[in-house]
Amino acid sequence: MELSKTVNQSNTIITEKKYSPLKEFWKNWKRQKTALWASFFILLLIIIAVVGPYIAPYDPYKPDYNSMLQGPGSKHFAGTDEYGRDIFSRLLVGSRISLSVSFLSVFLGAIVGTILGLISGYFGGWLDRFIMRSSDVMFAFPDLLLAIAIVAILGPGLNNVVIAVSIFSVPSFARLVRGATLEAKETVFVEAAKSMGASHFRIMFQHILPETLGSLIVFISMRIGTAILAASSLSFLGLGASPETPDWGAMLSLGRDYLGTSSHVVMMPGIAIFLTVLAFNVVGDGLRDVLDPKTKNE
């Protein structure tokens, strides 16, 4: 009786110790105070992007010529623009555009870039040289200039902004993943998997890709900030969203004529862009500290 009790106890101890990667991640993530808050901010942004149109106090498209260019006040939380539209409502509705454009373009770029990087690093040879030299050519252009050129070819519009931003993300992802692949492919477990008869495809996606995920996640989160900035810049230049859409970049562009008299028209979307980009960068930094095994247990 006594014996079975102790056995039971030791069994529960073993099950309690069960390792869970998510729990471990959360434990480390909690320690990253700034990144934790930044991630809450991003979570909030995502919620706003989803429910924004339903909670906006005013119609973001409807002009109100009785209240043009009003400063922030009790009626209009963030003031109004030159057509009397409520800036706060436009920011709420516009968050969906900014986030979806940046997420979509970064993920598209990441998927294509990762596949190219894996192929390049894994197979090597002329394929590697071809992919890497092509991305060198892309790197030679300043990011935004390349995006402007692509949009100029494809024509303005949000869809084309997504394509442009994802195209200029591809080479950075390809290079990052290639580096990690080169390292992972020399490991003994990859050789062991080969000695068991695993195919190239399986080794690439089952064994090497997970090794690159850590740096990939960090890079994606940093890249989203860049993408928001790039998409806003394109809209600001009139190459992205059409002026009436409540895109943050387009709002900046509209407001710049009133910079001297009603600076809030520029300030409000500017602050929104600034905070969002900052949050993604801080989260990226935090993720790097948590996911990098070299800095993990310090």
Next chain:
Amino acid sequence: MEKLLQIEKLETEFTKDKQALKILHGVNFHINKGEVLGLVGESGSGKSLTSLSIMKLFKGTSGEISGGRIQFNDQDLTNISESDMRKIRGKQIAMIFQEPMTSLNPVMKIGEQLLEPIRLHLGLKEKQAKAHAVSILKKVGIPRAEEIINEFPHQLSGGMRQRIMIAMAISCNPQLLIADEPTTALDVTIQAQILDLMKQLQQKENMSVLLITHDLGVVAEMCDRVVVMYAGRVVEEADVFELFESPKHPYTKGLIGSVPKLGQKKEKLDSIKGNVPDPSNLPKGCKFAPRCNNVMPICYQEEPPDLKLENGRSCSCWLYKEERGDICV
């Protein structure tokens, strides 16, 4: 006895800066069915490269088989396609590596890794494959096998991980198991356990084993026959008892002599002077001549032939030229 694997004049080379550097210079040996063959030699003598040549695993390096044959059953492994080779790897020839700490993928659960070859080669359904994996884990003496398959490699000790590597290797009942220094990274008590396990499994499954090691103690315990390699060549081949009883080649003598014996009252251990020669700058004649105690003028002139001696032994050394006149290649 039936031969499972026969290697004839195997040559493997690496290319660096468009210059070929030959590492294996005509390696000859064979493995019989159900036999444990030890492959012995210093670091850099080409033992591991021989095993990698059999598996055709040169990773990203420029390694290439440039000559000779590797006859496995009725196939010549040197000229079959990569996709055919993939079907042989894991199913007919499996491999255990030196480092149990790094040969398992750290981010994959044990079960997933173990199921990889089972699914691939045996084509079992998910449930049967899992049952097979658990039974294999039990076979290699792993407690709570059902739980272990849901754990990650870092939760296990080195000995356990090597057991899992062995489980993976034998999961598809290979005919030949190549074990590349399987116990080097383990401590002595675990070493003995792992060797015992391998011997047991080998006898139960009637598997052939190519055991690569530089530990003569392991050889004595495990092997039926031994092949001694030096500078990319086979210098001696003999039955394990005869090898230890009367080593022929001065290099083998040196190797056996450098093992400290119990009750030995010497201050200094015997050793073979010098180092393994640089493969890009090999001496003329016998490659062991500069380090040999019995060196003769001819050793510096010409490479010794592979001499067949009594009891199926062979040795490539000029000392035995008079003993057996006829030269066998």
